[in-house]
Amino acid sequence: MVDVMSFKWQVGQFFLILGVLLLILYFITNQAKSPTTIYFCTGVLLLLLGIYIMWVGRNPPMDRERFRMLRQMSEKRKKPKKEEKPDVE
Numbered sequence: 001m002v003d004v005m006s007f008k009w010q011v012g013q014f015f016l017i018l019g020v021l022l023l024i025l026y027f028i029t030n031q032a033k034s035p036t037t038i039y040f041c042t043g044v045l046l047l048l049l050g051i052y053i054m055w056v057g058r059n060p061p062m063d064r065e066r067f068r069m070l071r072q073m074s075e076k077r078k079k080p081k082k083e084e085k086p087d088v089e
Contacts (some may be wrong), residue, residue, distance in 0.1 A: 008057025016050030019043045 012053030031037045 005057050005059055008053055009059075012050045012052070012057055014050070015046045015053060019045070019047030019050055022046060079082030 022039050026039035026043055029039065032076065042085070
C-alpha cells in the first residue's frame with residue numbers, strides 16, 4: 001500500500017519539475033524574442049504548488065536518540081512518587 005505522505009511528496013515533486021520545465025521553456029521563448037507569458041505564469045504556479053505539496057507531505061522528523069538518557073531521567077523526576085499510606089486498623 002502506498003503511504004499517503006510519500007504520495008504527496010511524489011506529486012509535489014512532479015509539479016515542481018513541471019513548473020521548472022515550463023519556466024525554462026519561457027526563458028527559451030524569451031531569448032527568441034517571442035515570449036509566451038502563459039508558460040511563465042503556469043510555471044510559477046506549478047512551482048509554488050509543488051513546493052507547497054512537498055512541504056505538506058514531508059515525513060515527520062525522526063526521534064533523536066542523542067539525549068535519550070537525559071530525557072528518561074527528567075521524565076522520572078516529573079512523575080510523582082506514590083506516597084505510601086500507613087495501614088490503619
